[in-house]
Amino acid sequence: MNGASGESGPLRLGDIARVFDPARLTQARRIARMSKTELRQRVGVSAAAIGQYERGEVKPRGETIEALADALQVPPGYFALGRPRAQVEVAEASFRRLRSTTVAQQQQATAYVEQVWELSCYLEEQVEFPELDLPSWAFPESQEPIDPVTAARLLRSHWGLGAGPVVDLVAEIENHGVIVVLFSMKEEGSDEKSRIDAFSTTALSRPVIVMTPDKADDVLRHRFSAAHEIGHIVMHHGRHGSDSEMERQADRFAAEFLTPDAAIRPLLPHRVNFDRLEALSQHWGVSVHSLLYRMRELELVSESTARRAYITLSSTPRRPQSIRDFPGEQPELLRRAIELLEENDIPLAHIAADLQLPLRRVRQLAGIDSPKPRLTLVKNTNVRPLQAAPLTERERESEEEGG
Known part of the structure; x- marks a missing residue:
């Protein structure tokens, strides 16, 4: 989701708010084993708000949809009507x-x-x-x-x-x-x-x-x-x-x-x-x-x-x-x-x-x-290759004698 633009796939957050499915919120909250009180604290709404959303008495605003999705770890579009349930x-x-x-x-x-x-x-x-x-x-x-x-x-x-x-x-x-x-x-x-x-x-x-x-x-x-x-x-x-x-x-x-x-x-x-x-x-x-x-x-x-x-x-x-x-x-x-x-x-x-x-x-x-994360080793082109230190005079003499 692009938070800056307020978009979630083909639907904007405002669109999702207009077609909000109350039962989806209940389903997501139950899977997360989260109480209404805990969810409202995470989302930052009033004590009664979560119950009102779930009963369909009030539709959450776009920014609240985003906060609910973050708290319950689902895409914002999860809350939209239109899919079999x-x-x-x-x-x-x-x-x-x-x-x-x-x-x-x-x-x-x-x-x-x-x-x-x-x-x-x-x-x-x-x-x-x-x-x-x-x-x-x-x-x-x-x-x-x-x-x-x-x-x-x-x-x-x-x-x-x-x-x-x-x-x-x-x-x-x-x-x-x-x-x-x-x-x-x-x-x-x-x-x-x-x-x-x-x-x-x-x-x-x-x-x-x-x-x-x-x-x-x-x-x-x-x-x-x-x-x-x-x-x-x-x-x-x-x-x-x-x-x-x-x-x-x-x-x-x-x-x-x-x-x-x-x-x-x-x-x-x-x-x-x-x-x-x-x-x-x-x-x-x-x-x-x-x-x-x-x-x-x-x-x-x-x-x-x-x-x-x-x-x-x-x-x-x-x-x-x-x-x-x-x-x-x-x-x-x-x-x-x-x-x-x-x-x-x-x-x-x-x-x-x-x-x-x-x-x-x-x-x-x-x-x-779930697939295991794959480790990829990337060559760092900004690091200069190691260079051998110059030979000492004794080392040069030893090489010449050996040659």
Whole structure:
């Protein structure tokens, strides 16, 4: 942006002020996890002004637009009407362990989903995405209640997964038209630990699953989280919130989806054998903790035996395997769509400009690693080359003798 001329791309700041979208300000503020009070202090407006802007009662002036953009680290044009926008309320998302997350964290997460939707809609206008492939009973119009075990078995059958381990689970989910994203919601340089593990929503044109490495970068944990969220998507017909019973149902769905009773029961030991469980963990792509829970659920061991095993397991924690080491468990749909556009001369910077999003945000949402800064050594032509000092008389005599 050219501050002197007051221009931002094709729109001047005054033009942006006239077509100001209040919901964009709320979205940007929630992503920045900034209170209205903190934002108004940074921008230098009255205590009531930010609320008035967000409610659409007052439009900010051009210079205020610029200050808001600087404070929230977005282009000024981000606040202009005219681009598709979704609105996802916290009540329209299923959060794992909702009670352990703050309202600000939940609002930040749903604001991110709104931007994921905007990016996916932009890309889908130019790239053909996989069709959404869910069973008829998985849509809100269906009133047919279904238990978690049956739902898991029916979805495995619908997707043709057989009875063995689900290899490359996230790739499988994306191939059936569900959008999955994986990115950190922690602010750069912040030591605060994010409490968001994974969540999903069916409030948009495609279901969206968001996973983060913030709580634990553990591929087995992420696989269970992804299966858990698919459980919400297919079972709960758009119902979301903090219902503990729905969370238990999603866990039961994930267990049956990843380790079907008929296939895993004959393989599980009838007494705790950690070597055997570790081997099964690697083969089926689930944690030893999950297998212990499965043994208790299938009544292969008693509650007290399982409890002692959990204690032993917690005293000898394993080293988690990073999700970055498993390409099939990393989302690719949005990233590959961007790569296809770049191959057709639509660069990432152009996509970011069309969406009026910072380039780093588009990279974040699509799971594209930021390029490392390139070091270039420049020859300084103003520095005179080094010259040898004149030889001393003894040095000249020594050279002559040697010659």
